[in-house]
Amino acid sequence: xxxxxxxxxxxxxxxxLTCVLVGPSVTILDVGQxxxxxxxxxxxxxxxxxxxxxSLSSAxxxxxxxxxxxxxxxxxxxxxxxxxxxxxxxxxxxxxYVGEGASGNLPDDLEGSVRDLTGVAPGEISDGDVLCxxxxxxxxxxxxxxxxxxxxxxxxxxxxxYNGGGRSLEMLLTGDAEQEQLGEYQNNVGxxxxxxxxxxxxxxxxxxxxxxxxSPEFAVASAGEGNSYGHPTPECIETLESAGATFLCTxxxxxxxxxxxxxxxxxxxxxxx
Numbered sequence: 001x002x003x004x005x006x007x008x009x010x011x012x013x014x015x016x017l018t019c020v021l022v023g024p025s026v027t028i029l030d031v032g033q034x035x036x037x038x039x040x041x042x043x044x045x046x047x048x049x050x051x052x053x054x055s056l057s058s059a060x061x062x063x064x065x066x067x068x069x070x071x072x073x074x075x076x077x078x079x080x081x082x083x084x085x086x087x088x089x090x091x092x093x094x095x096x097y098v099g100e101g102a103s104g105n106l107p108d109d110l111e112g113s114v115r116d117l118t119g120v121a122p123g124e125i126s127d128g129d130v131l132c133x134x135x136x137x138x139x140x141x142x143x144x145x146x147x148x149x150x151x152x153x154x155x156x157x158x159x160x161x162y163n164g165g166g167r168s169l170e171m172l173l174t175g176d177a178e179q180e181q182l183g184e185y186q187n188n189v190g191x192x193x194x195x196x197x198x199x200x201x202x203x204x205x206x207x208x209x210x211x212x213x214x215s216p217e218f219a220v221a222s223a224g225e226g227n228s229y230g231h232p233t234p235e236c237i238e239t240l241e242s243a244g245a246t247f248l249c250t251x252x253x254x255x256x257x258x259x260x261x262x263x264x265x266x267x268x269x270x271x272x273x
Contacts, residue, residue, distance in 0.1 A: 009210030024135065024162055026171060027063060027257040028196060030250040030272065031055040033224030037173060037196060038063060039160065041134035047093075048072045048082030048138075048158070048173055057086045063255070064188060068093040069133060071117075072125065074156040076105035076110070076149040086112040088129040093117050093151070099156045100126040102149030117210055125156060135164030142177060142185045152176035152199060159189055162260040165221050169260035172214065174198035179207045186210060193267045194258050197240070201232020203248065211243035219245040220256050 022040055029036040031051030036059060039046045039271040045068050050056050071093050073081045087093060096114045098106070099234045103122050107113070125131070127145070131138040143158035153247050155175025163167040171194040173180070180200050192214050198205040201221035211219075219240040237247050246269075248256050254272030 005186070007266050011077060014140035014246075022064075023259065024164070024167070024169075025257050025259045026160065026169070027255050028222055029059040030221045030254045031059055031065070031083065031130045032223070033041075033200065033227045033229075034082070035175065035200075035222050037072070038065065039054060039133060039136055039138070040065075040269050041136060043057050043067070044069050044263075046131065046133050046136075046138065049074055049080040049175070052079050053085050053232060055086075056083030056163040057090055059206060059255070060091060065090045066091060070094060071096045071133060072131070072156065073098050073102075073110075073122075073149075074173075075152065075154045076107065077152070077176065078107075080175065081107075081110050085119065088113055088116045093248065095120075096122040097125045097131075099143065099147060099149050099154060100124045101146030102154070105148040105150060112195065120168075135162055137161050138173075141188050142181055144184065152178065153181050154199075155181070157181070157185065159192075164260075166262055167260040168263050169193055169258065171258065172196065172216075174205075176200075178202060178205050179210055181264050182210050184207060186213060191212065194219070194269075195240070195245065197236065198233065199231075201231070201236040202229070203233045204237060206237050208242060210241050211245065215243065216245045217218075218242075218258070218269055219247050220258075221247070221249045223249055223251055225251045 034051035035049040036051040037048040147154035157178040160171040176199040195216040220233040259268040
């Protein structure tokens, strides 16, 4: 009879603790001037956007991610899809999704990376569609119809909900959509716990009335240090803080992890730094 080495036990325990037994969380990854949002429960994960090429592999490694159930690309700007190429040969993914109408407009490099990663063309997500992951649901609320995915306003926007084990979370993911688009779908959202700030915290990402309506306890922007756009802008920060939100950005805090909390309690937020 063979024996199991101590090293095998250590490795197995490490994998069990870092993959299989991972609690539910949503992490806004620090990928510089781009977006990448990791949704996890146990061994399962969905990645919404992938940052720029070359920025994603280290972010997933430090979060011990070895497989993705799905990758969602909100729109066809390279700071949201460039990292798909980083996944090829590194991490398996079962499916890639883009917005309704966008699959016919994929840049050649993205189309090749998607086929290398999954072996098939991407699927499409429409307003009202729901992706499920354990006790999470990811409900698409924008755009209200097909687009070619080429503009910020074409960004897929989602209400991310968690409800399980006496814990809950309501979060709005906005891609690069801004206040004009938010005005079109906000009545289909309601009160949230956390806002992933649109367009890296641009000046017109959200209005004060919208921030008060959504009433997030935390607002998180993803941006790169020293970026030429000035993201996140002072106007955006002031708007969200005036509405009572605690504002965080990956520039200062690195990865920002949000965990569902007991009902009626604020979500637990853990920053990398």
